[in-house]
Amino acid sequence: MTESELAPAEGRAAQKRLVVDARGSWCPGPLMELVRVIQEEPAGTEFELLSSDEGSRKDIPMWLEKAGHQLVEMTPESGFDRYVVRKTHD
Amino acid sequence: MTTGEAPRAAQMAVVLTESASDKLLPVATLVSGAVAMGMRVDIFASYWGLTAFLRANATAPATVSPGHGPEGLELEERLRAKKAPSWRALLEMARSIGEVHIYACSQSMDLLGLTKEQLDPMVESVSGVATFVDRTRDASVSYFV
Numbered sequence: 107m108t109e110s111e112l113a114p115a116e117g118r119a120a121q122k123r124l125v126v127d128a129r130g131s132w133c134p135g136p137l138m139e140l141v142r143v144i145q146e147e148p149a150g151t152e153f154e155l156l157s158s159d160e161g162s163r164k165d166i167p168m169w170l171e172k173a174g175h176q177l178v179e180m181t182p183e184s185g186f187d188r189y190v191v192r193k194t195h196d
Numbered sequence: 197m198t199t200g201e202a203p204r205a206a207q208m209a210v211v212l213t214e215s216a217s218d219k220l221l222p223v224a225t226l227v228s229g230a231v232a233m234g235m236r237v238d239i240f241a242s243y244w245g246l247t248a249f250l251r252a253n254a255t256a257p258a259t260v261s262p263g264h265g266p267e268g269l270e271l272e273e274r275l276r277a278k279k280a281p282s283w284r285a286l287l288e289m290a291r292s293i294g295e296v297h298i299y300a301c302s303q304s305m306d307l308l309g310l311t312k313e314q315l316d317p318m319v320e321s322v323s324g325v326a327t328f329v330d331r332t333r334d335a336s337v338s339y340f341v
Contacts (some may be wrong), residue, residue, distance in 0.1 A: 113226055127335075132281075134228050134232055137229075138228055138289055138293060141293050142292065169232060170291045172233070172234075173234075
């Protein structure tokens with residue numbers, strides 16, 4: 107897993123966004139990496155999860171709904187998908 | 197709660213009797229999925245499932261179940277080429293994000309002449325079958341591998 111901190115998007119007050127690059131990681135690797143970083147970071151943090159695992163397309167939205175966090179965006183890219191996720195509560 | 201009892205989390209029980217890599221990887225994957233979903237997992241390692249946790253076997257090459265020789269080895273090769281994590285690494289990751297308990301079957305320990313010190317520290321304790329059954333009596337899912 108590689109994580110890097112990006113500058114907060116404009117208009118958002120110093121919000122942290124972490125990139126979790128799980129491309130190449132197999133099911134349920136990307137979900138596990140997301141669960142781990144969500145456990146570690148405070149509420150309000152945004153994550154950008156990159157996954158090339160097809161199972162993630164169902165697993166990630168389903169987990170987010172159960173855990174009560176927000177799927178801000180899900181964008182197919184070339185060879186992987188980009189999930190923008192917001193941790194809404196501790 | 198009026199009864200004063202804490203609510204129980206969903207629980208998965210796994211009885212593991214096999215040691216081949218092509219059995220252990222699916223088990224570790226299943227356990228990973230369970231902890232990701234917030235389930236507690238209890239694993240009872242028995243017979244060959246216990247030998248999988250021997251410290252001495254930690255760096256042993258991948259093994260394949262009987263009946264899957266050549267194609268099994270090919271799959272193992274493919275997994276290595278794709279740098280897939282080992283079942284051990286997956287299980288460690290599952291333990292780091294959730295609640296996973298691994299018990300060694302006391303009867304198998306005796307049968308195989310093993311001591312707790314010979315086992316991977318992932319194994320929490322040596323347990324009799326009745327204790328394991330009691331611990332998992334409320335499990336909503338159980339698997340025998």
